[in-house]
Amino acid sequence: MMDENEIEGAAQELGGKVQDAVGGMAGDASTQAEGKWNQAAGKAQQTFGAAADEIRDNVVDKPLTALAVAAGLFFVLGFLARR
Secondary structure, three states, X not given: OXXXXXXXXXXXXXHHHHHHHHHHHHOOHHHHHHHHHHHHHHHXXXXXXXHXXXXXXXXXXXXXXXXXXXXXXXXXXXXXXXX
16 A cells, blocks of 8 residues: 555656756756756655555554564663653
């Protein structure tokens, strides 16, 4: 199942590719750079969505493991906060 961030990221990346191409054909470096920026931002959002989807699947498949990881994380954060 795809996360909404993956879908939005793919759309932003596609829009960035179009913007990059239009900027390149028009000779507008600013538009081209903005297109490349949108491509990178879209790719990052896709990666975030895929990671969130993977974490969600692992929590559903292995709830005790997820609970143990969360407890360990909060233990470490609590330890660091006391310093």
